[in-house]
Amino acid sequence: MTYAVQEAPPEAVLDGLDAEQRAAASTLTGPLCILAGAGTGKTRAITHRIAYGVRAGVYDPHRVLAVTFTARAAAEMRSRLAALGAPGVQARTFHAAALRQLQYFWPMTIGGTLPQILDYKIKLLAEAAKRLRMTTDRAGLRDFASEIEWAKVSTLTPEGYLTQAKDREAPAGVDHQAFARLYQAYEDIKEDRHLMDFEDVLLFTVGMLESDERVAAQVRQQYRHFIVDEYQDVSPLQQRLLDLWLGGRDELCVVGDAAQTIYSFTGATPDYLLTFRRRYPNADVVKLVRDYRSTPEVVKLANTLLADRRPGGEAPWPAPLQLISQRAAGPAAEVTEHADDDAEASWVAEKVAEATKAGTPLSEIAVLYRTNGQSQVLEQALATAGISYQLRGSERFFSRPEVREGIAALRTSSLIAEDSVDSVPDAVRGVLSSIGWSREAPSSAGARRERWESLAALVSLAERMDAERAGLTLKTFIGELDERSAAQHAPTVEGVTLASLHSAKGLEWEAVFLVGLCEGLMPITFAQTQRELDEERRLLYVGITRAKTLLYLSSAAARHPGGRGRRKSSRFLIPLRKELGLEAPTRRIAPGSGKLSVNAAARKRKAAVCAGCGEVLTVGAEISRRRCAECPPRYDEEAFESLRAWRLSYSKELGLPAFMVFSDATLEMIAEKKPRTDEELLAIPGIGQRKLEQHGDRLRAALREFSGAA
Known part of the structure; x- marks a missing residue:
């Protein structure tokens, strides 16, 4: 016909x-x-x-x-x-x-009105969790929602989920049996209220066509x-x-x-x-295979990245397409390493300014990263340079619920006992630990990891400001957060795109910066199996192929300014450096990225060092402990636990958070040094004259008690 x-x-x-x-x-x-x-x-x-x-x-x-x-x-x-x-x-x-199709056929096949589409699962999941007496937070609920979406698109019912999800990581730390019950409770509530979620649209259509x-x-x-x-x-x-x-x-x-x-x-x-x-x-x-988007230089790097993964192993690796650029030759891609995240972000801002002066519109420039938590330092660097930007695929950093919640918690804490805070970073860690921050990052992807990344960015900012400003207080820190929030919410008409690699799929720009290309971020920490590592490789490939002409790939040796620089560049950069004829990154610090000057080196020699390995210490808590995170503790663990128990009881009497009496770092030093006089107490970081006057009598009594018991 x-x-x-x-x-x-x-x-x-x-x-x-x-x-x-x-x-x-x-x-x-x-x-x-x-x-x-x-x-x-x-x-x-x-x-x-x-x-x-x-x-x-x-x-x-x-x-x-x-x-x-x-x-x-x-x-x-x-x-x-x-x-x-x-x-x-x-x-x-x-x-x-x-x-x-569902709207058209529902009245004649099922009868009645089509269920209303549920915009968000969180509210119903919270109700289902409450019915089951499950304790969870908003990040956990978001992870539950993601797991339900995975189960549904995999055509798994709550019963089928149990048999098929044995090898999956338990969502939000809840075992699979408990999650299956939550999944069923969510479905029951939804049915009772004549609702359907996004995945049900496909499931109901499938059911209608099959029946x-x-x-x-x-x-x-x-x-x-x-x-x-x-x-x-x-x-x-x-x-x-x-x-x-x-x-x-x-x-x-x-x-x-x-x-x-x-x-x-x-x-x-x-x-x-x-x-x-x-x-x-x-x-x-x-x-x-004829690539009309990117220059030969960009295409060659993309091909090289895929070719570096050899077929075989536990996961299949189909032969990738070999792209052939149809464009004229362009500039070579740049691969750089920077001293720290701040230096990397500042360098990006400088290169963006250069590109715009050369005629590239801001709307044709993108900075892509692996996790949303990486955006804050980039937002700040661009804002400081007066460069407009827009976030794609995520809220602005200071608009994220966990960031707003963290700032609100800090503001409340500053009203409790502003003058009793000796270490702002310790105070920030103490407050944020109650809403999801921990010293160790979550080992899986999802909302909990994203929440942790955002809160970790606040902790990092507190540590940087504490190192830069003498006498920093919580009130000053919160004021700085408020100023940054206001500045970064300024409306923009055209600006650099800041986006995660996932949200950049299907888009393209004249100039692309791929930042944070270090182990732990690319590939991400929780990518352990060959399949997961392959997905990370493909994600970087997608990032590279977003660039039309200018491509910059960068990493940072440390998270904080002056840090130990123990981060390793991504393994995926090794074949790309070889393709570009670059040496292995023993330390190729990019211009303007914070390379130590003679004066800075002199200051470094005078800085606090770890008593164990001699490394320079830059994080407030590590300086207080006189020990880096990698070295084993030197304190009496039994004494430390006894001091922690005493501090908890004493802080409840005072109506203060425990960390506002003495930080863990201070208790560790007490358990190590076992001071007997006021002079020895005052020599311990975190115990100033004021703290000694406030809590000295009770601390001395506690120490005498422990000494007698010993």
Whole structure:
């Protein structure tokens, strides 16, 4: 059956396509798999394919469904199709297409009104946790929501979850059995209130098509040809829905790139893309490898990164597409190492200023990082330099709930006993530890890790300010936070994009900075298995291929200014440095990045050092302890625990937080030195004359008691 064609020759729509794009666009029937590398014009190829099919009379535009993963991508596809003369084609996300069908068929299949879509799971999950007497916080609830989303897109019920999730890390520290009960309680509440969540849209549509053959037949009659973009990101649930739409037919075109699979944690899998020929033996396969986005220099680095991962091992590694740049040569990428995060951020601001002076608009510059917690120091550096910026894919640092909560907790603490705080960093750690901060980062991804990253940024800021300003008080610190918050909320019309690597997928910029490329961040700490490390490699690949012309890759040897510099550059930079002809980073400190001067070296020799290994100490608590984090404690552990118990009892009498009496660092030094006189007490960091007058009598009595007991 054919349809009326337009007067213009159908082949005209293929003009301007390269050979591979033209091959993809002119293959109108049967299963087709388009393997499209980054920047190779896949959207151009599939929109021209649809338009050609409509013009040639092979497609009825109203019976074509193009599916992609974001509303932005769907809107762009509809716009291009309209410009190409195919305005009637449906281009939607999986959820939008399913919801439309659900709204139409629900009254005739189920009856009554369609359940209301639940915007956020958190409120219902909190209620479900309360019913089960489970104690959790907001970060834990967000992790529960993510785990439920994973279970649903993996088509797992609460009962099925228990059998399939044995190898997954327990969400928010709750065992799988308890989570399964929470999952069921959440489902029960949702059903009682006639609600459905985002994943239910797909699940209900699948259930409707599977249970009612009349509905399935009507949908299959409506849509004859299917195109699925970003096919490497489909979940089992989305594939199940696609199979039901097809109903055994093979009029399917899929487009994807296994090397850009970066959402495995949400249930996405490239397996359906990689096994397409196995499921459709007669499928045509077209590879798009001509990169029109990036210069040869950028493309070569991207290819090098993927080629460095050899096939084999516990996880499969399909041969990646080898991109071939179609652009003229450009500048070589820069790989730099900086003394610390602040120096790295300042360097980024300097390079951004240089790029704008050379004619690159701010809107064509992006700074990409692995975790949202890295944005704060970058926001501050750009704000200090007077450079406008905008955050993508996350709230501004000072708008994040955990940051607002932390500042509120600090403000309350400053009202309790402002004058009794000897160490602002210790006070900040003490306050923030009650709302989720700990010395050790969470070992898994998710909301709890993101919350910790944000709170850790506040702790880091307190440590930097304490090192830079004598006599720093909590009140001064909170005032600084308020000023930074106000300055960084200034409205911007055009600015540098700050974004996580995940949220940068599908975008491109003239200049891209990839920052924080050190072990622990890239790859992230909790990436332990080969599959997880492969995902990190692909994530960096996506970051590199966002750049059109200018590419900067940087790392920082230390988190804080003057730090020990023990961070190692990312293992992924090793082949890139080799490709660029750079030496191994024994210490290639970038200009302006805080390299020690002669005077600074002299100051370093006079700085506090660890009594164990002799390393210079820069963190307040370590200076107080006279011990770095790596060296074992030298104090009497029994005495220390006794002092902690005494401090807890004494602080309750005073109505103060325990750390405001004496910090742990001070108690450790007391347990080590075992002072007997006031002079010996005053020699211990954290015990000044005022503290001795306030708490000396009780402390001396406690020490005498411990000494007598010993």
